Each structure stands twice: as structure tokens, then as C-alpha cells.
Amino acid sequence: xxxxxxxxxISVKKGPWTPEExxxxxxxxxQNGPGNWRSVPHNTGLSRCxxxxxxxWTNYLRPGIKRGQFSxxxxxxxxxxxxxxxxxxxxxxxxxxxxxxxxxxxxxxxxLKKKLKVYENGLSKGQxxxxxxxxxxxxxxxxxxxxSLTKQTHTxxxxxxxxxxxxxxxxxxxxxxxxxxxxxxxxxxESRSTQNCVSVEESSKLETGVExxxxxxxxxxxxxxxxxxxxQNHQHLINFSLQDGHQxxx
DNA sequence: AAGCCGTGCAACCGCGGATCG
DNA sequence: CCGATCCGCGGTTGCACGGCT
Numbered sequence: 088x089x090x091x092x093x094x095x096x097i098s099v100k101k102g103p104w105t106p107e108e109x110x111x112x113x114x115x116x117x118q119n120g121p122g123n124w125r126s127v128p129h130n131t132g133l134s135r136c137x138x139x140x141x142x143x144w145t146n147y148l149r150p151g152i153k154r155g156q157f158s159x160x161x162x163x164x165x166x167x168x169x170x171x172x173x174x175x176x177x178x179x180x181x182x183x184x185x186x187x188x189x190x191x192x193x194x195x196x197x198x199l200k201k202k203l204k205v206y207e208n209g210l211s212k213g214q215x216x217x218x219x220x221x222x223x224x225x226x227x228x229x230x231x232x233x234x235s236l237t238k239q240t241h242t243x244x245x246x247x248x249x250x251x252x253x254x255x256x257x258x259x260x261x262x263x264x265x266x267x268x269x270x271x272x273x274x275x276x277e278s279r280s281t282q283n284c285v286s287v288e289e290s291s292k293l294e295t296g297v298e299x300x301x302x303x304x305x306x307x308x309x310x311x312x313x314x315x316x317x318x319q320n321h322q323h324l325i326n327f328s329l330q331d332g333h334q335x336x337x
Numbered sequence: 338a339a340g341c342c343g344t345g346c347a348a349c350c351g352c353g354g355a356t357c358g
Numbered sequence: 359c360c361g362a363t364c365c366g367c368g369g370t371t372g373c374a375c376g377g378c379t
Contacts, residue, residue: 145366188366
């Protein structure tokens with residue numbers, strides 16, 4: 088049986104979001120919380136489909152999102168997690184709490200794929216595996232740091248993270264609008280690509296502790312990443328990741 | 338100066354799993 | 359149990375921009 092398209096409504100708007108639409112969406116979520124996306128367009132009066140609203144929120148407006156350049160640590164974590172998990176971007180994103188799956192996916196497709204191809208051409212497999220091993224150590228360190236940050240954030244916060252999250256979201260959008268009005272003479276698309284970009288430093292300040300890592304029991308992967316004692320015992324995992332049909336990678 | 342092309346990224350599409358009545 | 363609906367995910371597209379000719 089065919090599933091009807093998600094947005095059958097007449098005159099559903101598509102394309103880039105305007106700051107006004109962002110404001111409407113953020114203030115609605117501020118009041119009602121995320122979820123029940125189906126009702127969002129109706130309740131807000133936005134001519135957007137529910138999926139579009141959810142996507143805009145999760146990939147752009149949600150507080151605590153880190154945008155801009157990926158660090159070396161993040162890059163290496165993505166490479167190794169991709170080798171282990173495949174293109175499961177949401178799972179990978181859960182290890183990089185402040186990055187969105189879309190961001191990671193884009194970064195992989197536009198930067199890392201190419202990088203790895205070049206890299207792979209320049210290395211024999213033995214060299215590659217040795218390099219993977221050292222990179223894994225770096226990734227483990229990055230993950231430890233990320234998780235310790237997460238724990239600190241969680242312990243220092245009250246049990247009502249949603250309030251601060253939404254407040255920060257409003258702050259974020261206010262910042263966006265401020266820049267937007269400042270650059271209002273520019274074209275819409277230009278403003279879209281510049282002012283929405285919150286710097287790493289700013290996003291650090293906006294960090295809200297909205298992560299999925301904290302509190303989640305250790306998976307095999309995490310156990311493996313944390314196991315400093317005998318990484319060689321897990322060589323099979325590395326071998327697995329190197330063999331496991333990652334045509335995109337190799 | 339104008340056109341072309343490659344790149345990066347926001348957003349859309351369609352599928353599958355989860356949930357609800 | 360089953361069909362309908364909702365939500366999340368991954369793949370893909372389209373557009374803006376910058377560099378090059």
C-alpha cells in the first residue's frame with residue numbers, strides 16, 4: 088500500500104527558511120517543547136511541512152549545536168566511527184553530541200571521503216593500519232574528553248534542562264536576527280549562510296548539555312574505545328572495519 | 338566583465354521502524 | 359492483530375558562492 092506524501096497540504100512552502108520563520112518555530116518550541124511535529128505547522132501558522140520543521144529544529148535551531156570547522160579530534164572520531172558503524176550518521180552523531188547527523192554526513196561526503204581516498208592512495212595497507220591504530224588513540228582521548236564534559240554539564244545543571252535549553256535557543260535566534268538586521272542589505276541567501284553560523288566559541292558558551300551520550304550504558308564500541316589496557320585484543324574489530332565492505336571508504 | 342565549474346551546505350525525498358487506535 | 363499515522367534516518371538534490379579562465 089502506498090504511503091501518501093507527508094505534505095499533501097496545498098501551498099506548502101519549500102526552500103530556505105527565513106529568520107521570521109525561525110523565530111516563529113523557536114518561540115513555539117520554547118512554549119510547547121519539541122515533538123508532535125505534525126501539529127507544529129498548524130499551530131504556528133507556518134506554511135511548512137512537519138518534517139521540514141523538525142529538520143530545521145534538529146539541524147539548525149536546536150540549542151547547543153556546534154557549527155563551523157571540525158576539529159582534528161572530531162574528524163578522526165568520525166573516520167573511525169564511520170569505519171566501525173558505516174553510514175549510520177545518527178549513531179555517529181551521538182558520539183559527537185554537539186554535531187548534527189546532517190552536519191557529519193555533509194562533512195563526510197564533502198571532505199573526508201576525498202581526503203581518505205587521497206590518503207589511501209598514498210599508503211600501503213600496513214601503513215594504513217598502523218595509522219588507524221594511532222588515530223584510534225586520539226579518537227579515544229577525544230571521546231573521553233567529550234564524555235567528561237558531558238558529565239560535568241549534567242551534574243552542574245538542574246533537572247530542568249529544557250528551560251535553559253529553550254532560553255539559550257531564544258538567545259541564539261536573537262543573535263541570528265541581530266546579525267540579520269545588521270546585514271539586511273545583503274541578499275537573503277547570503278545572510279542565510281553567514282549569520283546563522285555561530286562560532287565554535289559562541290556555541291561553547293551556548294552548550295546546554297543536550298546530549299544523548301550521558302547516561303547511556305556503554306556499548307561494545309565505547310568499551311573498546313575506553314579500553315586502554317589491551318587495545319591489541321580488539322585488533323579483530325579494526326580488521327573488521329577495514330574489511331567490512333566499506334566501498335565508500337576503500 | 339562574464340561565463341563556467343567545483344565545492345559546501347541547507348533542505349527535500351522516500352523508506353522503514355515505532356506507535357497508536 | 360492490523361491498518362493508519364508519525365517520526366527518524368540516510369541518500370540525494372538544488373542553490374549560492376568563490377575561484378578560475
